[in-house]
Amino acid sequence: MDDILLQILNGLDKGGAYALIALGLTIIFGTLGVVNFAHGALFMLGAFCAVAVKSLLGFEKVVLDPTKLTAWGTPVEIRTPYIEAWFGDFGTQMLNFSVPVSIIIAIPVMLLVGIIMERGLIRHFYKRPHAEQILVTFGLAIVLQEIVKSQFGANPIPQPAPEIAKGMVDFGAMIGLQAGGVVYPAWRLIYFLFSLLVIGAVFSFLQFTTFGMVVRAGMADRETVGLLGIDIDRRFTIVFGIAAVVAGLAGVMYTPILSPDYHMGMDFLVLSFVVVVVGGMGSLPGAVVAGFLLGIVQSFASMNEVKAIIPGIDQIIIYLIAVVILLVRPRGLMGRKGVMEQ
């Protein structure tokens, strides 16, 4: 029982990342009809926002100590972050909380990145075939990751969670089970709750604001909305920016779980597309449901008991489910008729 609960929790935090990336992908596909293969790169850029913020906060004052020499004969460098020198304990806490602080920076940065991407490149491909959209966005993803690699190197860069969130939570005891049976990292639970919060915010924005209403109308019938005198293109540009923000935030908060490197976006990209297809192209609830579902299924497939029956199932389960769902429900779990069918 404990093991099953642990795998469910594991699937939920993993699924949180899948759902957030897939949500952004679906928003872009639903509004602009663009298959955005650069969406994984946006997740990666978000993660590197956190790396950049930590680097900026940790910018160091370097003093050479001529009394001590390195192994290669140069004076030893004594490094002190300026923020600690200037603000003392407050500065130390800022460094400690660099990941949450990065959220504040990542929102405008990712919004800007999304808008520039859409205005500068993607909009020229709206009327092109999906194959060309895939090629150009995939190319863009490679360019973005190479830029990141040239600046930050190829190795993963550690991004620790704040001290307060580094420990374990006795989840079993919280729900009345035996203490110590289901303990889970606090940051992963925070990530799961954070993903729910962002998903809730995106749905509320689309459901309960005038802007969201126009966007939903545009998704249903772009031409009619245009005929009503509404500049739907401008709104869709902002929607692209919002999708970039969602992917970026998923990346920022994921950095303590997975030390960011330039390739992390590609690792999530394929999985996220499977999530979108399983959930149903263009369906926002479908993307969220499929994200969590596939996260949980992937976790269960990695259990030794399951692998003992079907060896290697953990490596193919997601694709297997995609095949089965597409055979049974060709439009995905919650796909809409007419989307991606012409």
Next chain:
Amino acid sequence: MSKFTISRRGLLKSTAIAGVGIAAPTILTSRAWGYTNEPTGGTVTFGFNVPQTGAYADEGADELRAYQLAVEHINGEGDGGMLNTFSSKALRGNGVNGKKVVFVTGDTQTKSDAARASAKRMIEKDGAVMITGGSSSGVAIAVQGLCQDAGVIFMAGLTHSNDTTGKDKRANGFRHFFNTEMSGAALGPVLEKEFGKDRVAYHLTADYTWGWSQEGSIKKYSEQLGWQTQAAVRTPLGAGDFSQYITPVLNSGADVLVLNHYGRDMVNSLTQAVQFGLRDKQVNGKDFAIVVPLYSRLMAQGAGENVKGIYGSTNWHWSLQDEGSKAFVSSFGKKYGFPPSQAAHTTYCQALLYADAAQRAGTFRPSGVGAAMEGFKFDGLGNGPTEYRADDHQCFKDVLVVKGKENPTSKFDVLEVVEITPRAQVEYPASLLGGELGPYNDGA
């Protein structure tokens, strides 16, 4: 009585046969019987095949820095580095066999097919007489096979699988780096001393040649101690998030987690294992332990503070205090501003060892260079007295057992050397790992 007569045609034929017969020994030993990319001008070309893109690009960049330094030293530039401490004094700082060393580079991308393509290009188009480098056993084995077929020497870079000088060994291939068998033999006694004989181990293993090899050797040596193996779970290469493989460890009853992962996988799996509280956990009344059999300082930096107190093995570390290591660290540090990695060290050594063997052999012919390297005993290159064993072309030397440092003084000061395991303890018969060297191929 028969009469001996000879025709003009018969005389010509006999003369030609006799001529060939007399000249044959000379032809066979002369330069006319060439070998692949025999250098004819004033230079000789080395081919440095390292990952310049992909996940191991930083390690590849460090290898390339070391090679450039080695070429400088061989050609008599710079401070001479480990040439000053190397026991062989054949190289005199004027190149090799009177020829200045130049080099070309290729990008392995840490993909076997790409690595073979770049090595092929360097051999066929650039005239490389020797190929060296790499950061993966799969790549090393693939390129070693190519070099054997092409008739050039392959001096392996960072490759740790037993297979490179075991079942996949080739006469034209040589490895300075240690292997998983040696890691297991070195780690075994230290693990026993630190954690005792009554332990239950759980392995997470990268699902490819090196991972299987590493898992096998650690299981072998830990079970010899009396440890039990609870499970050995294969994980896909580049899984990213290993949490679904780590959660089953929590309540498995195991009290040791062995992470047979390297590079990015090691960084991620170790970070996540620590995140799941395994480093601070108590199981069976004992402190839970995590072991990373193959450490790389360059990669360990990526795991940050998560490496603290975690045991593993490494081929070399910049904090060693022997004269060779100090000379290399000084030379490398002055040129680049930071200490070299173990990848840089092994590749630097390989370039020097090849050059030295060619100089002693007086030729770049693979069979000649190989013969000079086989059974060659040397010192002064940072690992104590070392031998290039003739039977499998594997270097035998001391192995380092290291631990993640509790109080690092800089970002490079990640590991501390716990024990220098003497060569005798990690030596094994060549027959243990199987394979056949076969004959040298001089090519051409």
